Amino acid sequence: MQPYELTLTAAADAIRTRRLSPVELTDSVLERIAQREPDLQAYVTVAAEHARSAARDAERALAAGRRQGPLHGIPVGLKDLIDVAGWVTAAGSRVRADHRARTDSTVAARLAQAGAVLLGKTHTHEFAYGLITPQTHNAWDTGRVAGGSSGGSAVAVAAGMATFALGTDTGGSIRVPAALNGVVGLKPTYGLLPRHGVTSLSWSLDHVGPLTRTVEDAALVLNALAGHDPRDPASLSAPAKDYRPRAGTDLTGLLVGVPRTYYFDRVHPETEDAVRRAIEQLRDLGARLVEVEIPMTRYIQATQWGLMVPEATAYHENTLRTVPDLYQADVRVLLEAGALMTAGDYLRAQRSRTLMRQEWARLLKEVDLIAAPTVPTTAVRAGQETITWADGTVESVSDAYVRLSAPANITGSPSLSLRVGHDSAGLPIGMQLLGRPLEEDVLLRVGHAYELTRPVSALAPAA
Secondary structure (H helix, E strand, O other), rough: OHHHHHHHHHHHHHHHHHOHHHHHHHHHHHHHHHHHHHHOOEEEOOOOOOHHHHHHHHHOOOOOOOOOOOOOOOOEEEEOOOOOHHHHHHOOHHHOOOEEEEOOHOOOOOOOOOOOOEEEEEEEOOOOOOOOOOOEEOOOOOOOOOOOOOOHHHHHHHOOOEEEEEEEOOOOOOOHHHHOOOEEEEOOOOOOOOOOOOOOOOOOOEEEEEEEHHHHHHHHHHHHHHOOOOOOOOOOOOOOOOOOOOOOOOOOEEEEEOOOOOOOOOOOOOHHHHHHHHHHHHOOOOEEEEOOOOOOHHHHHHHHHHHHHHHHHOHHHHHHHHHHOOOHHHHHHHHHOOOOOOOHHHHHHHHHHHHHHHHHHHHHHHOOEEEEEEOOOOOOOOOOOEEEOOOEEEEHHHHHHHOOHHHHHHHOOOEEEEEEEEEEOOOEEEEEEOOOOHHHHHHHHHHHHHHHOOOOOOOOOOO
């Protein structure tokens, strides 16, 4: 096994016991980038010499007995929305092509404090306003979409071009590409990870979170990044918690909600079969399955778009007036549409969110978590614009991909996506676990137990 193939957890253990050096790991990942990046286009920029220098610094710190934790010496990619002092944060757009960050974002600063080695910036759909990331190709099939908007981060992890990465999630932008590329994606509770220094799409829906190869890896990243930051108005002052899942697979006593409505509507049969088999595996581990009704389903799409679109337009108001031609056409149309929405529309969406949060809180008093598909189908072919379902319904690809992930953004609840199988074309299928606010530890425990009993190949096969 080459060092780039190691999970974060395995690499951290090898570095801790001096069986692997940060320099060896970083060199291996950079070699992998040189091999796979021309086909996959996951990165905006790769700072190889910066990474090698940081790896040497990490090695010297280890030699001096100053290990900074599990992320020490571990190579990471950052979505091109996340500020790093002195680096360009273009947000995937010509509008921001010359924007150079003056200071680190909170999450970048915490990664540096933890000793992580920054490899470079990963591609995003322009300003995170899309579910495709057209610059980047799926790690399992380069003729298919990567998912978005954190497509570059997901592909980098799936292909061994980063040991872990960070993304952002406004309507599914961590979990969608995680599912489509067969990696783990965690959207934490709203406000658990600070967003200071992260370019916004929709400030009341935006989250930062990790993309990793395993659930245990995601817990290690969450441990390093969680914590209050007063510079983010939404940042929570939550009690410190160790998110590492406990050993073992016993889920006795856990109540897992299985949606009777919404989450299995208009879902590809292979996706449904794989997710239902995974849910049955949770029952075999001791969990009790409880059928549940998902509340207010008819309002989900309208609420998501009613919040996101006007907030995004407000953020871009000045540049939309002064340099509209620098935006890609799909994003410009959405931003212009937001200007047509009334204050009443926005306030109704806010009221709907309040009611939806209340109803989801009631639902999650009945069960400990909900298990469902992450997305209704696997990665579509690049350029495909719609999906036609068995009942004749035609749905845009973006609407399909956001449909099952949006509720967790609206409610602010944590959601974890992990791979639970493949379709007949060999493409990954994702299941998401949705839980109560600030109960990421429950989701991570369940996801880790599943992975222990159903291990999957860590990396996408090279073409």
